[in-house]
Amino acid sequence: MSKIWRVIDLIHWSESYFKDKAFQNPRSEIEWLLCSLLECGRLDLYMRFEEPLSKVQLSTLRNWVKRRLKKEPLQYITGSCDFYGREFLVAPKVLIPRPETERLIEESIKSLESFQSPKILDIGTGSGCIAITLAKEIKNSLVVGLDKSSESILIAEKNSIRLNVNNISFTQMDILKDYPKDKFDLVISNPPYIPKNDMPELMEDVRDFEPEIALTDFGDGLTFYKRFVKILPNIVSRKSLLVVEVGIGDHPDNVLSILKESGYSDIKIINDYNGDRRVLRIKIQN
CATH class of the missing domain: 1.10.8 (Helicase, Ruva Protein; domain 3)
Structure with missing residues (x-):
């Protein structure tokens, strides 16, 4: 027996x-x-x-x-993970949502309190966790999620259907080559920011399984932030916000330099739950 x-x-x-x-x-x-x-x-x-x-x-x-x-991540094995109290489908084509990214959500909700019906753009939406969470938490918002990967868009759409979100849409777009024609009150992003030279030092679970295109810009880790300051005047409303996640070490300082050199001065630095500087919020007056 x-x-x-x-x-x-x-x-x-x-x-x-x-x-x-x-x-x-x-x-x-x-x-x-x-x-x-x-x-x-x-x-x-x-x-x-x-x-x-x-x-x-x-x-x-x-x-x-x-x-x-x-060393395959548990989230890929079981096909899901929690983010901001909700279960999201994940697959090897999308980055696994991290607890520290929830700080972007908290700061965005707080910063948008005075906006009546905010239009939100999530750049590099991946599983859709940021875009969907904001659409759920801010009922009168209109959210657009962008991603270069068609596989990511499919997963994000599945998550929006599972979580019954109606005030959201997803578009496949390479933000380094194009940008939306609408104006948004909030631009939010957790972009690929790990420098190419730092990739070998990552944990095996991350380096060998998560999509490289979602981890690194294949350069100095600053490519997307330079692109953001270039296109922001074309995609944000007169009074708007940029909320981005940044890396560890001197990465926040490097991103701050890019923002300040581009004329942005109303910048708030937010620590994650470990006390590390991981989120930047920029108030924009066009």
């Missing part, structure tokens, strides 16, 4: 297994996989600890563990 594997058995076995394979948070690894497999939260998982898994579920879990041993 084949062994019956309960939830608690799998947690104990996998925690030991992942620990032997030098994973930093072995219990978190199996909790993530089991929560996705059983479609439940972490608390519910432990309330179901005596529940046995079916052969199909065990086969799926076995396959997921093998993939994780190769």
